Amino acid sequence: VFSAIMNFKKEEAAKLIEKLDIKLDSEDKDKEGKPLLKAVMRRWLPAGDALLQMITIHLPSPVTAQKYRCELLYEGPPDDEAAIG
Known part of the structure; x- marks a missing residue:
């Protein structure tokens, strides 16, 4: 995912995003490079919830x-x- 997005391989990135069942907003789909990577990672691996849970546990x-x-x-x-x- 990282390689496809950061190397601006739109078709490959789109296939990976679809395979991983990541739902992006229409304005996020138009992004390229680092902004697109941020949008994909926020949807795919939401760190905020995991960090909050780890903080409250530990x-x-x-x-x-x-x-x-x-x-x-x-x-x-x-x-x-x-x-x-």
């Missing part, structure tokens, strides 16, 4: 993270309201 909640990050980030006294709460 990053701790702010409350949990606060407990062990406070010592590293906060420079004030450890019994201060900002450090405790």
